[in-house]
Amino acid sequence: MITSTSTSHFSSEDKEPEITLSDLTSVNDDYGSTSRENSDKKRKVPLKTRKTKPISTKDQFFALFKKNYRLQKRSKKTNVCIGFVALFVVFLIFAMQILTDKYLNSDREEIRDPKKYDFDLFPSRVLPFAGSESSKFLGTYQPKLDKILTSFKYPMEAMTLLSSQLMNEKDQSGLDQVLYDTFDNNEQELVSGFYMNSWDLEDGKKVLDYKVYYNSSGSNSWLGFNRNKQDDLGQTLFLPSVVNLVNRASFSKVWDDSGLNGTIKSEYGYNLTGPDIRVGLKNFPVTAGKNQFDLVLFVQPFYYTFLLHFLLPVFMIIVVYEKENKLVDIMIMFGLKMKVYWSVNFIFNYGLYMILIFVFYVSGYALQFRFFLQNNFLAHFILFVLWGFSMVSLAFFLSTLFNKVRTASLIGYFLVIILALVSFLIWDNIIAGQGTASQVLCMLLPSFALYSGIKVLSDSSSISVQGFKFSNFALTVDGLGVQYLMLVACTVIYLVLGAYIYTILPSTGGKKSAFFFLTKKFWRDMRRKRKNAKRNQNQYYTDEDQEKSGVVSSEDSIELHEDPRGENIPEDVESERQRVIVNNDPIRLINLKKIYKGQDGNPDKLAVNCLTLGIKLNECFGILGPNGAGKTTAVNILSGLFPLTSGQAKICGFDVTREMNEIHTLMSVCPQHDILWGDQSGEETLEFYARMHGFKNEKLDKRVKKTLEEVGLYDDRKKLIKEYSGGMKRRISVACALITNPQVIFLDEPTTGLDPASKRQVWDVIRKARKKKSIILTTHSMEEADSLCDRIGIMANGILRTIGESQELKTRFGKGFKFMVHCSLEDEERVKKFVMELFPNANEMNSLAGTSNYEVPTDEVVLSEVFQTLEEQKNDLGIIDWGISQTTLEEVFHEITKMAEGKDQFNI
Numbered sequence: 023m024i025t026s027t028s029t030s031h032f033s034s035e036d037k038e039p040e041i042t043l044s045d046l047t048s049v050n051d052d053y054g055s056t057s058r059e060n061s062d063k064k065r066k067v068p069l070k071t072r073k074t075k076p077i078s079t080k081d082q083f084f085a086l087f088k089k090n091y092r093l094q095k096r097s098k099k100t101n102v103c104i105g106f107v108a109l110f111v112v113f114l115i116f117a118m119q120i121l122t123d124k125y126l127n128s129d130r131e132e133i134r135d136p137k138k139y140d141f142d143l144f145p146s147r148v149l150p151f152a153g154s155e156s157s158k159f160l161g162t163y164q165p166k167l168d169k170i171l172t173s174f175k176y177p178m179e180a181m182t183l184l185s186s187q188l189m190n191e192k193d194q195s196g197l198d199q200v201l202y203d204t205f206d207n208n209e210q211e212l213v214s215g216f217y218m219n220s221w222d223l224e225d226g227k228k229v230l231d232y233k234v235y236y237n238s239s240g241s242n243s244w245l246g247f248n249r250n251k252q253d254d255l256g257q258t259l260f261l262p263s264v265v266n267l268v269n270r271a272s273f274s275k276v277w278d279d280s281g282l283n284g285t286i287k288s289e290y291g292y293n294l295t296g297p298d299i300r301v302g303l304k305n306f307p308v309t310a311g312k313n314q315f316d317l318v319l320f321v322q323p324f325y326y327t328f329l330l331h332f333l334l335p336v337f338m339i340i341v342v343y344e345k346e347n348k349l350v351d352i353m354i355m356f357g358l359k360m361k362v363y364w365s366v367n368f369i370f371n372y373g374l375y376m377i378l379i380f381v382f383y384v385s386g387y388a389l390q391f392r393f394f395l396q397n398n399f400l401a402h403f404i405l406f407v408l409w410g411f412s413m414v415s416l417a418f419f420l421s422t423l424f425n426k427v428r429t430a431s432l433i434g435y436f437l438v439i440i441l442a443l444v445s446f447l448i449w450d451n452i453i454a455g456q457g458t459a460s461q462v463l464c465m466l467l468p469s470f471a472l473y474s475g476i477k478v479l480s481d482s483s484s485i486s487v488q489g490f491k492f493s494n495f496a497l498t499v500d501g502l503g504v505q506y507l508m509l510v511a512c513t514v515i516y517l518v519l520g521a522y523i524y525t526i527l528p529s530t531g532g533k534k535s536a537f538f539f540l541t542k543k544f545w546r547d548m549r550r551k552r553k554n555a556k557r558n559q560n561q562y563y564t565d566e567d568q569e570k571s572g573v574v575s576s577e578d579s580i581e582l583h584e585d586p587r588g589e590n591i592p593e594d595v596e597s598e599r600q601r602v603i604v605n606n607d608p609i610r611l612i613n614l615k616k617i618y619k620g621q622d623g624n625p626d627k628l629a630v631n632c633l634t635l636g637i638k639l640n641e642c643f644g645i646l647g648p649n650g651a652g653k654t655t656a657v658n659i660l661s662g663l664f665p666l667t668s669g670q671a672k673i674c675g676f677d678v679t680r681e682m683n684e685i686h687t688l689m690s691v692c693p694q695h696d697i698l699w700g701d702q703s704g705e706e707t708l709e710f711y712a713r714m715h716g717f718k719n720e721k722l723d724k725r726v727k728k729t730l731e732e733v734g735l736y737d738d739r740k741k742l743i744k745e746y747s748g749g750m751k752r753r754i755s756v757a758c759a760l761i762t763n764p765q766v767i768f769l770d771e772p773t774t775g776l777d778p779a780s781k782r783q784v785w786d787v788i789r790k791a792r793k794k795k796s797i798i799l800t801t802h803s804m805e806e807a808d809s810l811c812d813r814i815g816i817m818a819n820g821i822l823r824t825i826g827e828s829q830e831l832k833t834r835f836g837k838g839f840k841f842m843v844h845c846s847l848e849d850e851e852r853v854k855k856f857v858m859e860l861f862p863n864a865n866e867m868n869s870l871a872g873t874s875n876y877e878v879p880t881d882e883v884v885l886s887e888v889f890q891t892l893e894e895q896k897n898d899l900g901i902i903d904w905g906i907s908q909t910t911l912e913e914v915f916h917e918i919t920k921m922a923e924g925k926d927q928f929n930i
């Protein structure tokens with residue numbers, strides 16, 4: 023086991039982010055040569071430092087906000103749809119108001135003496151009385167019946183205004199008159215009137231005359247549709263319950279005390295004493311006038327609730343789109359802080375919602391909706407503001423549950439209808455009748471809080487009510503306080519739930535235990551992260567610092583584990599391991615291991631095993647390997663997408679497990695697949711990333727222009743990405759990786775899908791960009807690795823098989839040179855003899871029709887001599903053509919992967 027212990031160097035000098043266009047423009051002509059080694063020896067990268075200041079939260083915030091704004095502006099279909107729905111709902115209500123006034127609010131005829139119904143004492147159907155706490159009665163009675171009246175325990179007891187509304191000793195026509203006179207005031211509020219009288223018959227029997235008036239016109243009757251109709255609604259629903267009350271009173275002791283004893287034979291078979299009870303039912307008298315039936319009052323809670331839910335799926339789609347297309351991941355790799363991401367989305371979505379609210383208010387006031395005119399402005403404004411918060415939180419929470427835009431939008435739009443409809447159907451009919459506790463519980467689904475709030479305001483804005491006044495505010499459901507509180511609570515609850523689900527089910531990087539926060543490790547890591555972040559805040563250096571710094575090492579002690587191959591570890595891999603442990607390369611991987619947890623019954627997958635590797639300053643390091651070798655996994659760990667299972671990975675001294683925030687400020691990635699917003703132009707895409715890294719104004723423009731020119735996209739800079747060809751997208755992805763002037767770049771198959779000309783263009787860009795940087799490039803193109811990479815590592819089955827410069831590998835694994843000679847058949851023997859003299863250890867591979875191929879050991883070939891000899895003797899020997907070539911990297915690759923086949927199947 024070898025260890026190294028070291029110190030660190032920091033510079034806390036506070037400077038603006040460096041814009042070194044020269045990084046892109048100055049061409050380093052000696053790429054591919056080993057002379058770079060020498061410069062590394064002179065100057066080593068200090069650990070735990072970065073070149074630029076940490077990315078500022080403010081820069082990220084504005085870059086992200088601008089991007090969101092631009093994309094939303096271009097989502098024309100969605101915007102039109104939102105606008106259309108808003109206007110549709112508003113005009114629907116407006117149309118209803120007009121239609122109602124014209125057709126439903128017809129003239130009303132006077133009814134002074136409404137139809138009267140007489141009933142048996144005990145109707146066969148006895149239903150519970152359907153009154154509420156706010157129901158009011160108006161009645162008249164004889165004082166001697168006082169006790170009967172006060173014995174009407176439930177529900178009259180709850181009717182607070184009962185006594186104040188009772189009028190002594192009015193006769194029936196007197197009550198008719200009172201009800202008639204107060205019709206316009208009473209029609210919404212009074213549910214009933216009653217008349218009660220008692221007298222003695224000639225035979226001494228007592229009579230109790232009890233008339234019930236029911237109000238079929240107010241809000242307490244069903245929708246008010248029964249107005250003016252002497253229907254049997256009250257007869258079937260209302261009267262029996264009142265009669266039941268009378269009966270209960272009759273049976274009570276109070277009855278006896280009132281001295282009204284008599285015998286009652288009920289149809290139930292009871293023999294009870296009591297008076298001759300005469301019960302009747304009458305509708306309220308009606309004044310002449312205009313019916314003021316308010317259809318709007320009935321429908322507006324539903325429509326408003328529907329409209330105010332309409333942005334829910336839009337918000338979900340914004341988040342899920344970026345999740346599905348891995349745009350969040352790439353932004354994280356470019357240093358985006360999640361707290362900034364969520365804040366911007368929250369504020370942005372809330373802003374969109376406020377635009378909708380603004381349109382809603384303007385049209386509501388313009389069209390003179392009573393809802394707005396009659397109610398206190400703060401009452402509905404606070405309700406809408408708080409609903410906006412809880413809806414955005416709810417959308418975030420829901421968006422963590424979906425990974426596909428299609429599913430999210432389908433379920434989102436379905437939810438809009440369902441939530442509005444369920445609130446409409448359930449609140450009035452079921453929940454409103456329950457106690458406050460049940461109502462509060464239901465409001466944990468904030469749609470109920472919104473609906474009930476709108477309902478309170480809507481009812482308060484009916485024609486005959488004065489509207490919701492400031493004095494009506496209270497911590498009750500009717501006073502809106504409960505709704506406000508619950509909307510605030512829902513905002514917090516759904517934000518916390520969303521963050522929790524996002525943590526345990528991230529879009530990438532593997533699931534976490536549902537109880538992760540109960541582990542000691544979690545809190546320890548949190549503490550460490552916070553400590554590191556504080557310590558690292560000002561640890562960045564300038565070019566000058568870098569020049570002065572010399573060799574600086576990490577303060578951490580690093581242990582090198584034994585390679586799983588033990589003694590059989592290839593020499594070059596072992597020597598790299600020894601080199602890495604004592605060198606402070608900008609990228610250091612030590613014993614890196616990654617196991618993907620098996621899902622859906624699949625076993626765990628060991629993707630990377632004991633990878634120890636260092637990438638030097640100014641170096642472009644190529645990782646080659648067949649599909650599934652573990653290349654992308656290694657890059658993803660380094661870029662913070664996946665956590666490593668064990669081992670260490672450090673970038674400029676920052677640990678990927680704890681200091682990813684710092685690492686993101688100094689690295690960038692060109693992912694394997696283009697991860698871009700289709701509705702942004704190439705220029706805007708680059709601007710976004712550059713802005714996120716602190717580039718502003720002129721510097722920003724220059725940087726973007728230069729980078730676009732480098733990748734040959736300047737002329738197409740204004741085109742939307744969705745109009746780009748595959749090759750253009752690839753080039754803009756490479757440009758994104760370079761625009762932020764990072765110290766460390768990961769390029770995952772950067773030229774896949776490019777035509778040869780574009781490929782070479784990108785290669786040029788990478789070569790130029792390499793100065794003062796460390797680049798890891800994974801590729802399947804041997805030509806690319808050969809041309810760009812200073813060193814190459816070949817992986818197979820998650821294990822590093824070999825490492826070295828391209829030439830070294832060719833020498834080590836190739837079978838020397840290939841020599842081909844072509845002559846006529848009669849000269850063939852002579853030529854063969856000559857070849858064997860020239861290359862005594864050559865091996866003839868094949869010979870056909872005068873063309874022979876040989877493998878020649880490298881040490882037998884001195885190219886200049888071979889050229890000279892062959893050119894001199896060519897004509898004498900009758901050689902028509904000849905050629906010599908070196909073993910290609912592709913052959914080395916095949917050789918190594920062949921050797922690796924079937925090897926190293928480790929148990930996890």
Ligand SMILES: Nc1ncnc2c1ncn2[C@@H]1O[C@H](COP(=O)(O)OP(=O)(O)OP(=O)(O)O)[C@@H](O)[C@H]1O
Binds near residue numbers: 628648649652653656
């Ligand atoms: N998220 C994942 N969950 C489980 N296994 C995974 C996951 N990602 C990759 N693997 C597995 O890990 C191994 C290494 O995959 P990786 O993508 O790193 O290979 P690669 O060398 O980049 O391949 P390619 O050249 O095809 O991109 C493969 O066997 C792959 O199936």
